[in-house]
Amino acid sequence: MSPNLMTxxxxxxxxxxxxxxxxxxxxxRVLNARPGxxxxxxxxxxxxxxxxxxxxxxxxxxxxxxxxYNFVFILPSNKNEFxxxxxxxxxxxxxxxxxERTRVSVVRVAGFDPxxxxxxxxxxxxxxxxxxxxxxxxxxxxxxxxxxxKANGVTVVSLVADIPSSDRDHYVGVDNIAAGRTAAQLLxxxxxxxxxxxxxxxxxxxxxxxxxxxxxxxxxxARDFPQLEVLASLEGRDDPDLIERLLPRALSDHSxxxxxxxxxxxxEGLLRFFKSSGVRENPVVIAHExxxxxxxxxxxxxxxxxxxxxxxxxxxxxxxxxRAKVDNSPINTAQERIRIDVYIRENMPPDGEIxxxxx
Amino acid sequence: MSPNLMTxxxxxxxxxxxxxxxxxxxxxRVLNARPGxxxxxxxxxxxxxxxxxxxxxxxxxxxxxxxxYNFVFILPSNKNEFxxxxxxxxxxxxxxxxxERTRVSVVRVAGFDPxxxxxxxxxxxxxxxxxxxxxxxxxxxxxxxxxxxKANGVTVVSLVADIPSSDRDHYVGVDNIAAGRTAAQLLxxxxxxxxxxxxxxxxxxxxxxxxxxxxxxxxxxARDFPQLEVLASLEGRDDPDLIERLLPRALSDHSxxxxxxxxxxxxEGLLRFFKSSGVRENPVVIAHExxxxxxxxxxxxxxxxxxxxxxxxxxxxxxxxxRAKVDNSPINTAQERIRIDVYIRENMPPDGEIxxxxx
DNA sequence: GTGAAAGCGCTAACAA
DNA sequence: TTGTTAGCGCTTTCAC
Numbered sequence: 021m022s023p024n025l026m027t028x029x030x031x032x033x034x035x036x037x038x039x040x041x042x043x044x045x046x047x048x049r050v051l052n053a054r055p056g057x058x059x060x061x062x063x064x065x066x067x068x069x070x071x072x073x074x075x076x077x078x079x080x081x082x083x084x085x086x087x088x089y090n091f092v093f094i095l096p097s098n099k100n101e102f103x104x105x106x107x108x109x110x111x112x113x114x115x116x117x118x119x120e121r122t123r124v125s126v127v128r129v130a131g132f133d134p135x136x137x138x139x140x141x142x143x144x145x146x147x148x149x150x151x152x153x154x155x156x157x158x159x160x161x162x163x164x165x166x167x168x169x170k171a172n173g174v175t176v177v178s179l180v181a182d183i184p185s186s187d188r189d190h191y192v193g194v195d196n197i198a199a200g201r202t203a204a205q206l207l208x209x210x211x212x213x214x215x216x217x218x219x220x221x222x223x224x225x226x227x228x229x230x231x232x233x234x235x236x237x238x239x240x241x242a243r244d245f246p247q248l249e250v251l252a253s254l255e256g257r258d259d260p261d262l263i264e265r266l267l268p269r270a271l272s273d274h275s276x277x278x279x280x281x282x283x284x285x286x287x288e289g290l291l292r293f294f295k296s297s298g299v300r301e302n303p304v305v306i307a308h309e310x311x312x313x314x315x316x317x318x319x320x321x322x323x324x325x326x327x328x329x330x331x332x333x334x335x336x337x338x339x340x341x342x343r344a345k346v347d348n349s350p351i352n353t354a355q356e357r358i359r360i361d362v363y364i365r366e367n368m369p370p371d372g373e374i375x376x377x378x379x
Numbered sequence: 380m381s382p383n384l385m386t387x388x389x390x391x392x393x394x395x396x397x398x399x400x401x402x403x404x405x406x407x408r409v410l411n412a413r414p415g416x417x418x419x420x421x422x423x424x425x426x427x428x429x430x431x432x433x434x435x436x437x438x439x440x441x442x443x444x445x446x447x448y449n450f451v452f453i454l455p456s457n458k459n460e461f462x463x464x465x466x467x468x469x470x471x472x473x474x475x476x477x478x479e480r481t482r483v484s485v486v487r488v489a490g491f492d493p494x495x496x497x498x499x500x501x502x503x504x505x506x507x508x509x510x511x512x513x514x515x516x517x518x519x520x521x522x523x524x525x526x527x528x529k530a531n532g533v534t535v536v537s538l539v540a541d542i543p544s545s546d547r548d549h550y551v552g553v554d555n556i557a558a559g560r561t562a563a564q565l566l567x568x569x570x571x572x573x574x575x576x577x578x579x580x581x582x583x584x585x586x587x588x589x590x591x592x593x594x595x596x597x598x599x600x601a602r603d604f605p606q607l608e609v610l611a612s613l614e615g616r617d618d619p620d621l622i623e624r625l626l627p628r629a630l631s632d633h634s635x636x637x638x639x640x641x642x643x644x645x646x647e648g649l650l651r652f653f654k655s656s657g658v659r660e661n662p663v664v665i666a667h668e669x670x671x672x673x674x675x676x677x678x679x680x681x682x683x684x685x686x687x688x689x690x691x692x693x694x695x696x697x698x699x700x701x702r703a704k705v706d707n708s709p710i711n712t713a714q715e716r717i718r719i720d721v722y723i724r725e726n727m728p729p730d731g732e733i734x735x736x737x738x
Numbered sequence: 739g740t741g742a743a744a745g746c747g748c749t750a751a752c753a754a
Numbered sequence: 755t756t757g758t759t760a761g762c763g764c765t766t767t768c769a770c
Binding site: 032033034044045047048051052076077079080081082083084085086 | 762763764765766
């Protein structure tokens with residue numbers, strides 16, 4: 021059996037042109053829905069396309085177009101492990117995308133700071149930037165800046181925390197309400213028949229992701245675990261020092277805290293407090309984001325489960341989505357859905373946040 | 380600010396040729412490590428490459444080469460939802476890969492049947508096939524067939540169930556021992572302080588994935604939950620009818636079964652039994668693979684948690700890995716690591732196994 | 739309205 | 755050992 025029999029030649033625009041009895045240029049015009057072709061000719065071409073089962077080679081098309089994608093990621097400048105990982109993943113991706121005619125750059129902006137974010141958004145040069153991925157708070161000035169970008173033809177996606185009231189093209193991140201629900205269910209079941217109080221450690225109620233998690237958490241707690249009393253949130257602003265100072269008081273106010281939900285980026289402060297305070301009978305702890313720190317705590321049994329989102333997936337997905345939006349091509353929703361990962365000691369992936377490439 | 384200032388031109392082989400003062404062909408020879416270039420010239424070229432920070436445009440290279448990848452997936456012909464999803468994902472991917480010069484075809488082979496698999500492996504035409512992804516049992520004849528394929532230059536990856544004793548290039552799937560451990564930990568914690576017996580429903584001890592899960596499960600049960608007694612495995616061969624027949628006897632032998640680990644593709648039989656037997660005090664159930672059936676059972680509370688692997692990720696990863704192996708290019712290990720997904724009612728993704736593409 | 743021809747970045751004959 | 759040239763599939767002037 022000869023190779024060419026096995027591999028039926030893929031039709032190209034040349035084949036279409038031949039079958040439709042028109043020129044390459046005309047086929048191209050039809051393919052790209054450009055004007056200036058007689059209706060009858062369009063039909064002929066479409067006929068040939070259908071007949072031959074033609075699919076366009078996107079790589080060749082991009083090559084000919086000389087198209088280069090230019091994307092900007094705007095991330096909070098806070099220092100925490102999740103953000104660090106997110107940025108590292110972005111840098112790594114930027115590197116490997118160079119060979120795919122795609123430039124990715126990262127801009128950092130003070131966290132929880134709508135003004136700084138708005139300023140940065142205003143600096144975006146719509147002529148040179150095809151898409152922006154934003155991880156930041158949802159305020160009216162941010163919404164306006166997004167609207168402005170969109171009006172100038174820039175694709176905008178929200179990252180990690182959604183900005184649904186804006187007209188961003190897409191949200192790349194987990195369903196944070198569901199994530200909060202998941203934390204509640206896990207905490208409730210792990211606590212089993214016991215009864216007592218639950219402490220919720222959050223970051224900022226300005227952050228939509230934090231807010232949504234709390235919402236989902238409360239919903240399930242109220243519905244399924246009435247024997248557990250959820251205390252008011254401790255707003256730690258993702259600041260380890262602040263958290264370490266706030267915790268002792270919060271815990272001494274209530275003697276029977278048997279569970280803790282660390283719903284934002286406050287793991288470091290929490291774990292420091294555990295260590296410094298001497299580990300009394302540890303409460304059951306559910307935390308967010310798998311990082312070197314939470315991984316270790318999971319191993320040690322200081323944290324019982326971690327709800328997470330894959331930072332590599334987040335950035336890859338953001339780029340794929342922005343490319344698709346720019347090209348006006350379809351999105352594979354299944355592939356772009358960011359999973360709410362649940363990790364316990366047993367299913368943690370092997371460590372090495374950014375794995376080096378191997379052959 | 381003009382566009383061309385913002386977008387520094389990416390260097391091409393033309394630039395390299397100019398700077399190194401050689402021809403395009405020579406640059407190409409160096410880039411592809413082809414022989415017949417003086418050492419001194421090689422240096423000059425490499426110098427220029429480093430100087431300009433050149434990265435090769437893979438799409439253009441593949442276009443010029445006229446390269447077309449041809450991959451074959453060999454899947455068990457059993458009828459179960461996971462397999463169905465896996466095949467559907469493969470078909471969908473095959474479709475979308477057409478525009479990327481990659482052909483993917485699927486061959487189905489009787490499950491748990493090394494002879495049938497070996498026969499099919501022998502039929503592979505090494506001249507036309509670049510890579511094979513195999514989901515099947517590990518026997519010596521299978522190993523031999525894989526060795527033969529590899530000797531003929533075909534890339535081989537094992538899928539879902541590893542075949543480590545063979546010299547397959549890569550394994551695409553979860554760590555099944557860790558998956559078993561995860562199931563045990565979850566079951567143990569959900570069962571909380573209670574004590575009683577655990578039933579393990581498996582498929583075939585010929586299947587390496589099933590075996591490994593049992594191993595991991597037993598390990599954690601013995602270590603962390605001595606109050607729970609794990610009974611001998613029920614080998615249901617992933618056959619709903621057989622399972623439905625086996626279960627009543629197994630359960631009547633032991634009055635105090637409080638937990639069930641459905642470790643293979645036996646969910647259908649198990650759930651049918653639950654329904655027909657009238658739901659007495661349901662045991663805690665941990666199952667594998669998120670499918671329409673297990674999803675519903677999770678909603679209903681018939682199943683408490685599902686350990687899963689993403690079928691879309693599996694097939695996409697298999698293709699990426701095979702391509703990388705064929706091209707002898709690096710693999711992003713983080714991206715290709717298949718996660719052990721844990722699903723409870725709260726973090727299930729919205730349904731729709733294969734999402735249609737949307738714009 | 740339509741077509742001919744040049745060219746995107748790279749590879750692969752074939753010459754020299 | 756090196757260079758010239760045609761061409762991969764598609765887009766884009768520019769001419770007819």
